[in-house]
Amino acid sequence: MLQCAVHWALPANEPHMREHLDDGERERYERFLRAEDKARFVTGRHLARSALSAATGLPPADIRFTTECPHCGASHGKPRLPGHDVDFSLSHSEDRVVLALAEGAVIGVDVERESDRDVERLARMVLAPPEREILTAMPPDDRKRGFHAYWSRKEALLKATGHGLAAPMTAIHVSAPGEPAEVLAWDGDAAVSPVRLADLSPGAGYAASVAVLTDRPLKISESPVPGA
Numbered sequence: 001m002l003q004c005a006v007h008w009a010l011p012a013n014e015p016h017m018r019e020h021l022d023d024g025e026r027e028r029y030e031r032f033l034r035a036e037d038k039a040r041f042v043t044g045r046h047l048a049r050s051a052l053s054a055a056t057g058l059p060p061a062d063i064r065f066t067t068e069c070p071h072c073g074a075s076h077g078k079p080r081l082p083g084h085d086v087d088f089s090l091s092h093s094e095d096r097v098v099l100a101l102a103e104g105a106v107i108g109v110d111v112e113r114e115s116d117r118d119v120e121r122l123a124r125m126v127l128a129p130p131e132r133e134i135l136t137a138m139p140p141d142d143r144k145r146g147f148h149a150y151w152s153r154k155e156a157l158l159k160a161t162g163h164g165l166a167a168p169m170t171a172i173h174v175s176a177p178g179e180p181a182e183v184l185a186w187d188g189d190a191a192v193s194p195v196r197l198a199d200l201s202p203g204a205g206y207a208a209s210v211a212v213l214t215d216r217p218l219k220i221s222e223s224p225v226p227g228a
């Protein structure tokens with residue numbers, strides 16, 4: 001079993017949560033125009049520092065993330081904590097912030113608010129042909145939820161590999177919403193194997209998933225969403 005810890009938080013922006021931001025993080029914090037974006041960012045980095053401090057014994061002030069993109073060298077890559085065998089991933093959407101943590105394996109997490117986006121149009125950019133057929137066959141009222149379930153599973157995978165939206169989601173074929181989450185097929189340069197996928201419990205109106213690059217079954221301990 002591979003232990004995987006998932007922590008949920010609601011966005012907040014308390015002074016103590018900003019205490020250990022490094023210079024780059026402070027700059028980014030200042031650049032966010034909207035208070036909600038500042039809060040989601042601060043909450044995520046605070047969650048990550050607290051959990052990584054507990055996992056490694058490092059004081060939160062000594063936790064410095066690298067975000068170098070392996071493809072172009074710019075600082076928009078997956079945040080990592082160098083020198084430690086613990087990997088983490090952060091995601092935020094509306095009123096949810098989530099951190100996932102694993103020791104000895106690479107991890108990705110994604111949460112998506114089930115918004116009223118144009119699901120038909122987005123499905124062409126996100127879903128593989130067999131997934132689109134399944135979505136189309138769903139009762140119309142279930143399609144929004146179904147689409148976001150697919151989306152969060154795929155984005156969790158691409159956040160684990162660090163590709164993010166730079167790799168095509170249509171190249172990934174995952175199991176249908178409502179069925180145990182698993183990768184059925186994955187073509188292209190971003191594809192990895194073995195990989196484990198699981199759905200999380202983000203509360204009503206959200207979809208969330210975690211992906212871990214391992215062949216070991218996952219043992220997920222997930223904190224409840226505060227107040228949900």
Ligand SMILES: CC(C)(COP(=O)(O)OP(=O)(O)OC[C@H]1O[C@@H](n2cnc3c(N)ncnc32)[C@H](O)[C@@H]1OP(=O)(O)O)[C@@H](O)C(=O)NCCC(=O)NCCS
Nearest residue numbers: 041044071072076077078090091092159162163164165166
């Ligand atoms: C990663 C990405 C998918 C996040 O999308 P999103 O839906 O807006 O946001 P989420 O809330 O789910 O995730 C954001 C968090 O993912 C993490 N993250 C950022 N880039 C990441 C990457 N490449 N891989 C994995 N995680 C990443 C960060 O922790 C970020 O939150 P924070 O900066 O506030 O701490 C998107 O920003 C992306 O595709 N980035 C990479 C783009 C890229 O690499 N382009 C050019 C390549 S040369």
